[in-house]
Amino acid sequence: MGIDYAAMPSPCFVLDEARLRANLELLADVQRASGAQVICALKGFAMRGSFPLVREYLPGVAASSLAEARLGHEEFGGEVHAYSPAYIPADFDDVAAVSTHVTFNSLSEFERFAPRLGSASAGLRINPEYAEVETDLYNPCVPGSRLGVIADKLEGGLPTGVEGLHFHTLCEKGSDTLERTVERVEARFGSLLDLVRWLNMGGGHAITREGYDVERLVGIVKGLRTRHPNLEQIILEPGSAVGWKTGELVSTVLDIVDNGGVRSAMLDVSFAAHMPDCLEMPYRPAVIGASSEGGEGHRYHLGGQTCLAGDFMADYVFAEPLKVGDRVVFLDMMHYTMVKTTTFNGVRLPSIAIWRERGELEVLTRFGYEDYKSRL
Ligand SMILES: Cc1ncc(COP(=O)(O)O)c(C=O)c1O
The missing domain is CATH 2.40.37.10 (Lyase, Ornithine Decarboxylase; Chain A, domain 1)
Incomplete structure (x- = not known):
């Protein structure tokens, strides 16, 4: 009706529950076929009244602040993957306490906060200096971008304690863009991918958009797992794709x-x-x-x-x-409206x-x- x-x-x-479920079914198919984990980026979609439904399909959330991390922990449950361009010192212990994974934007942030991580797993955001985003406002890889560590800075390897890598370079993109991005990431950071337990490929995957090539996405994830068998977790954290046209x-x-x-x-x-x-x-x-x-x-x-x-x-x-x-x-x-x-x-x-x-x-x-x- x-x-x-x-x-x-x-x-x-007004959210149409049936349309949201259809998106979630597709995201669940991706998880099943690829072995990747798809979590919901709260910055894009945080309608908490829908969490009981979303939680039936997705194992956790991506959070970019203490507020989002708490919302994920208290209202959603499951894994909370925090990433913030810079953490507030007074908030950090609370972020770490409610998060399963905490990603840092720079080496100095990692050094500053790593001793306070508790049981959360530490990650580093890398910047592959490659993105196919036409609008600069949404492009994390413009020259001089403040987002993520560029390859030059990691020539000496990863600091002890970094267990994961994270990149976010897509914005409403197809899996062909992800494929080209992964090639760049492997070319620039390949040896580091063999040193970590998890890889988070950020958001911007238009998985629920008509015509998105899901097979290709599944192939990319499987390829990564074959080439880097050390990767226990490959994570996608879309926001838009969850609430897309719902x-x-x-x-x-x-x-x-x-x-x-x-x-x-x-x-x-x-x-x-x-x-x-x-x-x-x-x-x-x-x-x-x-x-x-x-x-x-x-x-x-x-x-x-x-x-x-x-x-x-x-x-x-x-x-x-x-x-x-x-x-x-x-x-x-539904996406990037209520939250903004x-x-x-x-x-x-x-x-x-x-x-x-x-x-x-x-x-x-x-x-x-x-x-x-x-x-x-
Ligand atoms: C680090 C990070 N992860 C995930 C997302 C979610 O992206 P989207 O809603 O386009 O899927 C964003 C969006 O800006 C982001 O910055």
């Missing part, structure tokens, strides 16, 4: 403004506050019942609720004219809901004034 958008509060992020952001038209021949549908959501990637990347989200590529019909700018002049998306064409009270539903709004929302301008955070497989809406969280006030 399809989601009843009229039945939910507005604005609202839910919507439902909004409502508050007003129609017509200025200089441009009609703007003013919405109760904001691109700046609720969908920042639309402005950062930038990309144009798909909207149910509208074309974002022109054509015949009723053309509107979709206007965000903040006063930021650029908080809008231009030129969406609807079959029918929009009117106050209509629902405007943005597709594919702000209360800029005091706009209300969207509620969070799940459309259950049995065809019922469950509203998990509603936000209000206290959420705005408590952050200030």
